[in-house]
Amino acid sequence: MLIINCPLCGPRDHAEFTYVGDATKNRPKNGDSSNDNAWYDFVYLRDNPKGLHEELWQHSFGCRCFVKVLRNTLTHEIIATGMPKDNLILKEKGLELNV
Amino acid sequence: MFRFQSRQQQRLDDGGQINRLAPINFTFDGKKFIGFEGDTLASALLANGVRLVGRSFKYHRPRGIYSAGIEEPNALVALRSGDRHEPNTRATAIELFPGLEAKSQNRWPNLLLDYLQINNLLSPFLSAGFYYKTFMGLPGWHFYEYFIRKAAGMGDGTKFKDPDKYDKKHVHCDILIVGGGPTGISAAVTAGRAGARVILVDNHPKLGGQLNGERYFLDKKPAHHWVEQCVEELDGLENVTIATRTSAFGYYDSDVVNAIESVSDHLPEPLGYQCRQRLWQIRAKKVILATGATERPIVFSNNDRPGIMLASAARRYVNQYAVKPGKKAVIFTNNDDGYKTAFDLARSGIEVVAVVDSRKNIPEHFEKELNEKDIEVIASSVVIDTYGYFGLNSVKIGTLSHNGKTIESNPYIVSADLLAVSGGWSPNVHLYCHSGGKPVYNDSIEAFVPGELSQNGHSAGASRGSFSLTDCLQEGHNIANTMAEALDLEVAEQIIPETNENTIVPIEALWRVPGKGKKFVDLQDDVTESDITLAHREGYVSVEHLKRYTTLGMGTDQGKTSNLNGQAIMAQEKSEPIEKIGTTTFRPPYTPIALGPLAGRDIGLSYKHTRRSAMHNWHKQHGAIFVEAGQWLRPQYYLNEMEQPSKENMDKAISREVQTVRTSVGLVDVSTLGKIDIQGKDSAEFLNRVYTNGWTKLPIGKARYGIMLREDGLVFDDGTTSRLDECHYFMTTTTSNAAAVLSHMEYYLQVQWPKLDVKVTSVTEQWAAMALAGPKSRNVLSKLLPTINVDNESFPFMGVREVDIEGVPARIFRISFSGELSYEINVPADFGEFIWQRILEVGKAYSIRPYGTEAMGIMRIEKGHVAGPELDGRTTATDLGLQKLLSSKKDFIGSKMMHREGLKDENRPRLVGLVPVDKKSRVKSGAILVKDPTLAPPVPKLGHVSSSAYLSPTLGHPISLGFVSGNIIETTKKIWAVSPLHNESHELEITDPVFYDQKSERLHD
The missing domain is CATH 2.40.30.110 (Aminomethyltransferase beta-barrel domains)
Structure with a gap:
């Protein structure tokens, strides 16, 4: 029943989207043994936070864009959406400061 | 007309909102009865003097009609027969229609003689948790379970296919109003006048809500005049939609409310063009919850006999349906509501023996009317017990001690066939709770009311605990204007009509009456007071544990009349205030709903897409037997004109197809393979990261086989990719992973490597693909392309050519899945069937034959090629013997994790x-x-x-x-x-x- 504001298409029903997962995980740059822990974290470790969560949804039945969504896992409220590179939490904090 | 009336011995001569000119025939347990248009099944049964309508869930005790609405715990009947048979419907919510057929449930062989009433005598042993405590430890639970489940129970479902259609609709509005009673109507008028897009839903056939069951006057005229006037105005407003017979059953995220419209449940069967029910998914900016309140009973000994009902229900039967639910009535109340029932029953000629009021002081403003009607009030008193096996015949009354724990003076018995009980009203906070709100306890009305707002759904009127009619009308108007303002609309005027109601004196809580005998808290689940005290003694004291241990409130009525009483009794046992005990979580649906409207039209062939290749019709006309591959239909094998489908002929056909390919030439439809077009100047680099082998040196006009890993190092998919141009590649994937591979690549391009200049697009549907395989395939190809040299040097293995076949642009890939010399030919889908037929014509000279997925599968096993069953997400490239494809010179997806010890x-x-x-x-x-x-x-x-x-x-x-x-x-x-x-x-x-x-x-x- 959620409405997700796709940065390219505008507000759309969540049925058009596919849930992808945690948006905070970035692929480690190199594959040598110095960063085993970083790889372990990227491939396997996921937090299950109560409250704000940055996650990815793909607009599968629309523009196929990966959308970053800042969602409250407790209330399901969607606080902000953006492109995958956007840091929504920082952006939200910035907004709060401006208010 | 008189003839019909004479058989309805409990029908009043006039009054009510029924159409006496429209008699309706119906049957109950095979007996024929007559009611009127406007009746429910319950009111028509009562009009005909039927009091016993069912047996209880566990003890098989005789039960009657307890309420006049959707909260009914007792009068569950099986409706209709054959493929439209529907068990567990509430007689109080079924509109009477011609030929209605209903049967009582949970009795054998019949209602009067039910052998399982022995459970009632055994009841000292059948306390909460009895079956599990007794049988679960013993061997053979599966043996006992069958009999236990059969003895306890609800009606049986039908085994036939549902003959009816169901629909769905999605609607949007500014203000959704749930409930068409006084609050909802008042809100709709104001919101409508303010110009908001309004949807008003109500589960009854007409608006009015509680006004239909009362004798209220608005501006000195009976209330229905005001209702009709408002409905007329609302009907004239284009921005207002009224949906009656539409029950809002759940409040979901983002202010979405789902409702079921009963389109034709009130008819014998849907008219030709009609669906039976329709699901409304309503997305509203604001929601007004005017869902009213439900009366609850008081818990006393033998409080479940036919003839005992809620006080407001008794009133509704005389007022709305002109039915006398009894001849001699006793009213038992702890609040003012019982007096309204006493007056309305007396006005209709029912002898009111007494009003038994547990409070010390009788409200003064009732004295005049009590004297006029000569109604006796017995203050500080309670009903202790009742008598009459198949129906109430007398009531025992006594005085309550000061502490409320014992009966003081000598109790006495009065005869009565109707006992109307009011234990106070509980606001219907269900939808508010679905929206995420937490209800709070309100001492002045002794019930839970909505607390803080969770979404945009505001409660108004009785559903937030405002029980006065004037307050309801005013609150509806006010909340609508507040919302109009928030939506930037002009606020609207509405003159609130004057009412004739009395001031309301606060309720004094009385949850249970001391005494022996079975005291039912939850009538539908046969949960008694002693079950709750047992739960308390055994430590199941949290309301959630209480519910699951005793099954309190777990019936189809979701405890609408029982939850609060059960929770209050637990609070008393624990000597804690009710607000500390709390209430169980309310979950959708508010009322039982059929699964049909949730599925809508997405059933049968419409359940999922069926994908067919461009050559599908040709296959169909040429003996193909199809097999489902994901959403696709693919030819499994082809039968000759002479062959009937059989196991032998299948084996014969498959062998024939394999032998043809191995010795001559065959043609197979491979359009279902995933096809992805890849363009951009970084395409080679991207493929290098996606596949495990090297791609930078692949020349234009060449194809290469590759495997992809997942980031955890296991094999994800395989396929060939061809270089069509400097920055243009064409990838194929397995049929089943086509969508997953595309998303996988999009993820890396958009999220992890956004700087790569690459675009990927699915072109699966755009190209029809067929593989021409066999030692004679080159002969066929050279005939097809007379101007092109296709010999081994000019068109080598893994070569790719873009050519014209009779004017059709085609891509030809010399790749092989079968192990034979083979060419995969792709043409635009629209030309697929034409080229397919051309190839078969040209190939006739070489006895060409189409082959299906079975022959293809056998040949790839013969050749040791891996496919879906081998790429099952648990295998590494080395497991598959493909370790040569693992480059050690580059970073690719999975290159880190594939070196894990276990792999x-x-x-x-x-x-x-x-x-x-x-x-x-x-x-x-x-x-x-x-x-x-x-x-x-x-x-x-x-x-x-x-x-x-x-x-x-x-x-x-x-x-x-x-x-x-x-x-x-x-x-x-x-x-x-x-x-x-x-x-x-x-x-x-x-x-x-x-x-x-x-x-x-x-x-x-």
Whole structure:
């Protein structure tokens, strides 16, 4: 029943989207043994936070864009959406400061 | 007309909102009755003097009609018959229609003589948790369970297919108003006048809500005048939609409310064009919850007999349906509501024996009317017990002691056939709770009311605990204007009509009356007061535990009349205030709903897409037997004109197709393979990261086979990719992974490597694809392309050509899945069937034959090619024998994790060929490989069979692919395949996975 504001298409029903997962995980740059822990974290470790969560949804039945969504896992409220590179939490904090 | 009336002995001569000119025939338990248009099944049964309508869930006690609405716990009946048979419907919510057929439930052989009433005598043993405590520890629970489940119960469902259609609709509005009572109507008028887009839903056939069951006057005229006037105005407003017979059953995220519209439930059957029910998914900016309140009973001994009902229900039967629910009535109340019932019953000619009020002081403003009607009030008193097995005949009354725990003076018995009970009103906070709100306890009305707002759904009127009619009308108007303002609309005027109601004196809580005998809290689930005290003694004191231990409130009525009483009794046992005990979580649906409207039209063939290739019609006309592959329909094999579908003919056809390809030439439809167009200047670099092998040196006009890993190092998918131009590639994926591979690549391009200049697009549907395979395929191709040189030097293995076939642009890839010389030909989908037919015409000279997925599958097993069963998400490239494709010179997806210890273990199961030692046993794929089939479990698993061909026509015996642990392969050549489910075991020989043309000479020549 959620409405997700796709940065390219505008507000759309969540049925058009596919849930992808945690948006905070970035692929480690190199594959040598110095960063085993970083790889372990990227491939396997996921937090299950109560409250704000940055996650990815793909607009599968629309523009196929990966959308970053800042969602409250407790209330399901969607606080902000953006492109995958956007840091929504920082952006939200910035907004709060401006208010 | 008189003839009909004479049979309805309990019908009043006038009044009510029924149409006496429209009699309706119906049957109950096979007996014929007559009611009127406007009746419910319950009111029509009461009009005909039927009081006993069912047996209770557990004790099989006789039960009657308890309420006049959707909260009904008792009067559950089976409605209709045959394929429209529907069990557990509430008689109080069924509109009477001609020919209605209803049956009582949970009795055998009939209502009066129910053998299982013995449970009532055994009841001292049948307390909460009895069955589990008694039987679960004993051996043979499965044996007892059958009888226990049969004895307890609800009606039986039908086994026929539902003949009716269901629909869905999605609607949007500014303000959704749930409930068409005084609050909802008042809100709709104001919101409508303010210009908001309004939807008003109500579960009854007409608006009015509580006004329909009362004798209220608005502006000195009966209330229905005001209702009609408002409905007329609302009907005239284009921005207002009124949906009656529409029950809002759930409030979801983002202010979405779902409702079921009963389109034709009030008719014998849907008219030709009609659906039975329609799901409304309503997305509203603001929601007004005007859902009213539900009266609750008081708990006393034998409070479940037919003839005992809620006070407001008794009032509604006389006022709305002109039915006398009894002849001599006693009212038992702890609040002012009982007096309204006393007056309305007396006005209708029912003898009101007494109003038994548990409070000390009788409200003064009732005295005048009590005297006028000569109604006796017995203050500080309670009903202690009742009598009458199949229906109430007398009531025992006594005085309550000061502490409320004992009965003081000598109790006495009065005769009565109707006992109307009011324990106060509980606001219907269900939808508010669905929206995420937490209800709070309000002492002044002794009930839970909405607390803080969670979404945009505001409660108003009785649903937030405002029980006065004037307050309801005013609140509806106010909240609508507040919302109009928030939506930037002009606020609207509405003159609130004057009412004739009395001031309301606060309720004094009375939850239960001391005394022996069975005191029912939850009538539907037969939960008694003693079950709750037992739960307390045994430590199930949290409301959630109480619910699950006793089944309190777990019936189809979701405890609408019972939850609060149960929770209050637990609070008393614990000596804690109710607000500390709390209430259980309310979950959708508010009322039971059919699954039909949730599915809507998405059933049968419409349940999922069916994808067909461009050549589908040709296959159909030429004997193809189809098989489902994901959403696709693919030809499995082709029968001759002479052949009937049978197992023998199937085997014959498959062998024929394989032999044709191996000796001459065949054509197979491979349009279902995923096709992805890749463009951009970084395409080669991207492929280098996505695939495990190297791609930067692939020349234009060449194809290459590759495998993709997942980031965890296991194999994800395989396929070929061809370079069409400097920055233009064409990728194929397996049929089943087409969508997943596209998303996988999009993820890396958009999220991890956004700087790469690459675009990927699915072109699966745009291209029809067919593989021309067999030693004679080059002959066919050269005839098809007379101007092009297709010899081995000009068009070598893994070569790609873009050509014209009779004016149709085509891409030809010299790749092979079958192991033969083979060309995969792609043409725009619109030309697929034309080119397919052209190839078959040209190939006639070489006895060309189309072949299906079975022949294709057998040939790839013969050739040892891996496919879906081998790429099952658990295998590494090395397991599959594809370690040569793992580049050590670059970083690719999975390159880090594939070096994990567990994935490099030499003893991991590896791909092998398997041949039955007897050369004829059919080994099932999925069979487990063990050393010795006679060992007792646990038997160590050495591997499994992944793909099986029951007969390789080329080799003349069955062959399989499978995985066997590395250390076993080295030490033994024989192994057993077992399938305990089928009671099968076969000895197999371990061989090389490539059974056919191990040097791959056939592809290269």
